[in-house]
Amino acid sequence: MTRIAPLPPVIAGLLFFLLSLSVNAGTLTEVRVVSEAQKYRTIQIEVSVTDARDVDRYEVWFSEQPFRTLTDALLHSQVQVADTSRLERVPEGAAYEDCWEDGLPTHRDPFGSPVISPAAKRWSCQLTGLIPNTDYWIAVVAVDYSGQLLSGQDSLSPIKTRTDIPDQLPAPPDTRPVLSILTSIVICLLALFIYLRRQDMRSGKASANVAHAYVAPALIALAVLSFYPIVYGIWLSFTDAHQSRLGQESFIGLTNFVEVFTSPGFGRVTLFTIIWSVANVTAHVGFGLMLALVLTKAHLKGKLFYRTILLMPWAIPAYISILAWKGILQTDGLFNNILGTEIELLSQVTSAQVLVILVNIWLGIPFMMMSLSGALMAIPGDMYEAADLDGVSKWDQFIHLTLPNLKSTITPLSLLGFIWSFNMFTVIYLITRGNPSVDFGQPGATDILITYVYDVAFDYGRYGVAAAWSVIIFLMLVAFSWVYVKKTKATEAVA
Amino acid sequence: MNSRLLTNGMIDVSNPNIAQQWYVPIEIQMLQRWLLCAVLMNLIVLGGELLRSDTTGIYLTGLGVGSLMITRLLLPDGTASWQRWAALGFAAIGLVLGLVSLWNSDLSVYDYWSRGWLILPAALTVSWLTSASIADWCSGISADRAEAGLARNKRLEVTLEAVGSHTLLIHAVALVIIPLVWIFDVAVSPGNVLGGEIGDAFTLEHFEVILGSPTFWVWTKNSLIVSLGTTLLGLSLAVPAGYAFSRFDFSGKKQSMFAFMLIQMFPGIIILVPYFMVMKTLGLLNTSIGLIIAYSVTTLPLCVWMLKGFFDTVPRELEEAAMLDGCTQLQIFFKIVLPLSLPAVAITALFSFLSAWNEFLLALVFNTSNDQFTLPVGLASMIPSTGQRWGDFAAASILVSTPVVILFMLFQKSLVQGLSAGAVKG
Numbered sequence: 001m002t003r004i005a006p007l008p009p010v011i012a013g014l015l016f017f018l019l020s021l022s023v024n025a026g027t028l029t030e031v032r033v034v035s036e037a038q039k040y041r042t043i044q045i046e047v048s049v050t051d052a053r054d055v056d057r058y059e060v061w062f063s064e065q066p067f068r069t070l071t072d073a074l075l076h077s078q079v080q081v082a083d084t085s086r087l088e089r090v091p092e093g094a095a096y097e098d099c100w101e102d103g104l105p106t107h108r109d110p111f112g113s114p115v116i117s118p119a120a121k122r123w124s125c126q127l128t129g130l131i132p133n134t135d136y137w138i139a140v141v142a143v144d145y146s147g148q149l150l151s152g153q154d155s156l157s158p159i160k161t162r163t164d165i166p167d168q169l170p171a172p173p174d175t176r177p178v179l180s181i182l183t184s185i186v187i188c189l190l191a192l193f194i195y196l197r198r199q200d201m202r203s204g205k206a207s208a209n210v211a212h213a214y215v216a217p218a219l220i221a222l223a224v225l226s227f228y229p230i231v232y233g234i235w236l237s238f239t240d241a242h243q244s245r246l247g248q249e250s251f252i253g254l255t256n257f258v259e260v261f262t263s264p265g266f267g268r269v270t271l272f273t274i275i276w277s278v279a280n281v282t283a284h285v286g287f288g289l290m291l292a293l294v295l296t297k298a299h300l301k302g303k304l305f306y307r308t309i310l311l312m313p314w315a316i317p318a319y320i321s322i323l324a325w326k327g328i329l330q331t332d333g334l335f336n337n338i339l340g341t342e343i344e345l346l347s348q349v350t351s352a353q354v355l356v357i358l359v360n361i362w363l364g365i366p367f368m369m370m371s372l373s374g375a376l377m378a379i380p381g382d383m384y385e386a387a388d389l390d391g392v393s394k395w396d397q398f399i400h401l402t403l404p405n406l407k408s409t410i411t412p413l414s415l416l417g418f419i420w421s422f423n424m425f426t427v428i429y430l431i432t433r434g435n436p437s438v439d440f441g442q443p444g445a446t447d448i449l450i451t452y453v454y455d456v457a458f459d460y461g462r463y464g465v466a467a468a469w470s471v472i473i474f475l476m477l478v479a480f481s482w483v484y485v486k487k488t489k490a491t492e493a494v495a
Numbered sequence: 496m497n498s499r500l501l502t503n504g505m506i507d508v509s510n511p512n513i514a515q516q517w518y519v520p521i522e523i524q525m526l527q528r529w530l531l532c533a534v535l536m537n538l539i540v541l542g543g544e545l546l547r548s549d550t551t552g553i554y555l556t557g558l559g560v561g562s563l564m565i566t567r568l569l570l571p572d573g574t575a576s577w578q579r580w581a582a583l584g585f586a587a588i589g590l591v592l593g594l595v596s597l598w599n600s601d602l603s604v605y606d607y608w609s610r611g612w613l614i615l616p617a618a619l620t621v622s623w624l625t626s627a628s629i630a631d632w633c634s635g636i637s638a639d640r641a642e643a644g645l646a647r648n649k650r651l652e653v654t655l656e657a658v659g660s661h662t663l664l665i666h667a668v669a670l671v672i673i674p675l676v677w678i679f680d681v682a683v684s685p686g687n688v689l690g691g692e693i694g695d696a697f698t699l700e701h702f703e704v705i706l707g708s709p710t711f712w713v714w715t716k717n718s719l720i721v722s723l724g725t726t727l728l729g730l731s732l733a734v735p736a737g738y739a740f741s742r743f744d745f746s747g748k749k750q751s752m753f754a755f756m757l758i759q760m761f762p763g764i765i766i767l768v769p770y771f772m773v774m775k776t777l778g779l780l781n782t783s784i785g786l787i788i789a790y791s792v793t794t795l796p797l798c799v800w801m802l803k804g805f806f807d808t809v810p811r812e813l814e815e816a817a818m819l820d821g822c823t824q825l826q827i828f829f830k831i832v833l834p835l836s837l838p839a840v841a842i843t844a845l846f847s848f849l850s851a852w853n854e855f856l857l858a859l860v861f862n863t864s865n866d867q868f869t870l871p872v873g874l875a876s877m878i879p880s881t882g883q884r885w886g887d888f889a890a891a892s893i894l895v896s897t898p899v900v901i902l903f904m905l906f907q908k909s910l911v912q913g914l915s916a917g918a919v920k921g
Contacts, residue, residue: 214739
């Protein structure tokens with residue numbers, strides 16, 4: 001998972017330093033190493049072969065210290081010696097590390113490893129990933145078919161070399177546009193506050209001289225760090241912003257939105273997100289209410305003990321309990337231990353979906369339980385006494401007394417819970433990462449919208465598309481909240 | 496069918512017909528509820544048996560569910576005495592099925608629990624249905640015995656309901672405790688693997704590894720810097736704002752409060768990508784500052800609401816008196832209001848600290864290098880897709896969560912109050 005654009009390889013000037021010496025003249029094979037550094041973080045070696053009999057492969061070993069035996073070095077890469085007639089040559093630049101034999105790009109096996117023919121007299125390879133300005137010792141050894149070093153290589157004499165081409169970081173993105181926007185927001189707000197303050201002073205409000213100074217820092221922070229990113233995010237959704245060209249995004253209209261709506265996983269991931277949110281909120285409120293009702297009973301013993309324990313899922317950092325559940329649900333985890341089975345619970349679509357929902361239910365109950373027991377305790381007890389006297393059954397008391405009294409708490413809590421569940425990233429990211437996967441590049445079976453947006457933004461680096469997804473999520477939530485508030489208001493009016 | 500109606504003297508109990516008609520033994524009332532719960536639990540057990548693909552277990556549990564369901568449907572209502580015998584018969588069948596499937600199992604704790612949910616309800620039903628009071632009731636009860644029964648109902652109801660409540664709560668507690676016990680067990684088990692019986696071995700090697708690992712301390716240091724920074728910055732923004740919203744009347748107050756409310760309703764996701772890009776442009780990725788700024792602002796609305804709520808409860812009289820004595824607004828704020836509301840500010844600070852300490856998503860997005868990880872991202876990085884270090888992770892988890900759990904529990908009452916108030920208002 002690379003989130004930062006890889007540093008672009010920078011081709012430096014032609015800096016060659018040739019090292020030439022004869023290495024490990026064996027009885028069978030003589031290998032000559034020529035080393036040259038010519039690319040960023042790359043050293044190129046060239047090997048002259050006088051005798052390739054019995055050689056299965058050449059191995060390139062390296063270390064930051066001189067070494068005599070391979071146990072003190074690390075294997076960098078290997079080149080196989082085999083019949084190349086059925087293999088294809090891979091053009092220069094197509095493979096991660098280029099290799100040549102007798103001046104031509106080498107053949108590659110199906111896995112992309114270089115293969116040279118036994119007849120080759122000279123081969124060379126690029127060794128990448130070497131840190132600039134660091135001395136390296138590099139040795140090439142010939143290995144036979146049984147994996148043994150060919151004789152005469154008991155004592156290695158590695159070549160000392162280094163690449164001096166400095167790390168070239170990409171030009172830092174221009175901070176001026178961002179800074180000037182932020183500054184102008186701050187100045188505008190300050191001007192507004194000063195204007196409002198003068199107005200208040202004129203109209204003679206008691207606290208006029210200080211009030212704005214008290215709220216200004218918080219409001220400016222909010223404007224700069226919340227409202228501005230929101231607006232910026234909406235703008236991004238109309239651009240082709242991508243991780244590889246930061247700060248150079250250009251307006252492309254509704255293309256991103258069209259892509260989102262026509263993407264094959266859109267309907268599926270939206271449906272699962274809705275199922276996920278509704279199931280979670282229902283269970284949170286339902287179980288929370290059940291536990292709250294039991295915990296607020298007058299005569300129950302050990303209430304404090306129960307409440308303390310039942311608060312644990314809220315008190316423990318969420319990521320820790322989520323990872324604990326992940327462990328429990330592994331093939332060799334507690335769940336399978338208890339049942340005496342070895343089921344891969346998280347790699348089957350339905351069970352993975354049910355289990356991530358159950359884990360999130362586990363996490364969210366305490367909050368609802370506490371909020372609802374607060375509201376329950378606020379209902380005057382004499383209402384129940386009166387109901388008792390009138391012979392109203394417990395169930396009817398619950399329906400006609402408790403629920404209506406809780407309505408003003410449950411309504412906003414459910415809405416909030418819905419929005420929170422809709423945006424609950426950690427559970428799915430940590431337990432399944434959206435897997436089991438359905439199709440490459442599409443949301444996985446347990447992906448909800450927000451986890452998929454994360455993938456689009458930070459795995460694929462497509463910021464513009466991710467911003468479009470975000471805007472759509474936001475609009476969905478706004479629409480839902482609007483309908484919800486209207487509906488609940490409507491029922492309130494009827495009631 | 497409510498007994499309270501009678502015992503509370505609203506209806507003339509001396510009328511034998513009504514007493515007889517209204518009296519239902521408390522055992523029957525309870526069985527109606529409990530058997531329903533038992534059926535639900537047995538359906539869950541049945542699910543487990545299906546996962547086990549244990550044919551005998553599936554049949555036994557399935558038949559058990561069936562017999563409990565029929566028992567529930569046939570519970571006597573005092574009109575026909577055959578119902579008692581029928582219900583008794585099915586409960587007995589359930590009991591036998593339960594015992595057979597327990598005998599057939601490996602007698603693990605789970606087996607006792609799952610079979611217990613068939614055996615105990617069935618046995619209870621059998622014993623109650625054969626008891627004298629139910630037999631009496633089913634064969635037609637006299638008026639004064641019905642009256643005595645009502646008094647007995649009232650006595651027993653409290654006890655039986657307590658039994659029900661405790662059963663429910665114990666199950667809830669078990670569900671909460673099991674992952675915690677398990678993670679503790681993994682932390683003290685040798686090797687970085689899952690599995691093994693709980694409590695089969697004990698070692699402190701994972702704690703030694705974690706405490707001796709420089710990386711863990713780097714993550715802890717990062718988390719502390721970020722959390723403390725967030726608390727400081729967040730509070731210095733939120734306290735004045737909360738106070739102003741609570742006390743002052745000024746133009747733009749309504750709009751500002753609306754702005755805070757709106758932001759709190761906004762899903763974080765819409766900010767994530769632009770936040771990341773702004774931070775990247777400003778070079779604040781992989782720094783503590785970036786996270787501190789982000790956290791202070793994301794927790795700001797809730798902090799402001801919490802503080803406003805707290806300030807609202809501080810009496811204004813003191814401030815008015817100080818004002819008359821010639822104190823300036825600033826003096827009042829620092830010398831009177833802040834000391835008075837210090838507990839409230841401390842709670843908000845704790846909230847701020849805890850949210851920064853536990854936050855995962857922004858920390859994951861903003862920090863890509865190991866030496867800038869905060870604890871959440873660091874600990875999660877110990878469980879990659881291959882080479883998971885469960886033992887070390889468990890030990891680290893215990894070390895990381897113990898202090899915050901203790902803090903949370905100590906101040907839970909005020910935290911919960913402030914949070915729910917803030918959340919519901921917003």
